[in-house]
Amino acid sequence: MEKLKHLPDDECLMDVDEQAWEILLEKRGGCSCSMCAPCFNCSEPISEEELNDVGYTYEKERLTVMTKRESLEILLLLSSIEAWSLNTTPLLPDYLHEELSEKKEQLTNFILSEEQK
Numbered sequence: 001m002e003k004l005k006h007l008p009d010d011e012c013l014m015d016v017d018e019q020a021w022e023i024l025l026e027k028r029g030g031c032s033c034s035m036c037a038p039c040f041n042c043s044e045p046i047s048e049e050e051l052n053d054v055g056y057t058y059e060k061e062r063l064t065v066m067t068k069r070e071s072l073e074i075l076l077l078l079s080s081i082e083a084w085s086l087n088t089t090p091l092l093p094d095y096l097h098e099e100l101s102e103k104k105e106q107l108t109n110f111i112l113s114e115e116q117k
């Protein structure tokens with residue numbers, strides 16, 4: 001999948017990439033500003049999906065690196081939730097319990113792995 005370009009909140013797609021803006025307008029059924037400006041298709045806020053369609057996103061690039069400390073904190077939190085859930089009613093559904101165990105194991109492996117700092 002092609003990487004989406006980040007569109008900052010204070011930027012207008014029209015200014016950043018005129019071609020993408022025109023494609024988006026086309027998908028909305030075209031511009032009719034000549035009849036009454038700005039027309040509905042031009043003034044309607046752009047949704048995330050519409051942006052994605054033309055190769056953009058509002059979302060900032062995510063940091064994919066999680067530190068070991070953060071991982072450990074999450075692991076501890078999950079363990080606490082798991083321990084708490086054993087002593088409370090209603091019980092945690094099985095599938096959630098399995099998922100919890102699975103994630104805990106993944107985190108443990110990550111924390112113990114050597115490649116990460």
Ligand SMILES: [Zn+2]
Nearest residue numbers: 031033039042
């Ligand atoms: Zn228009």
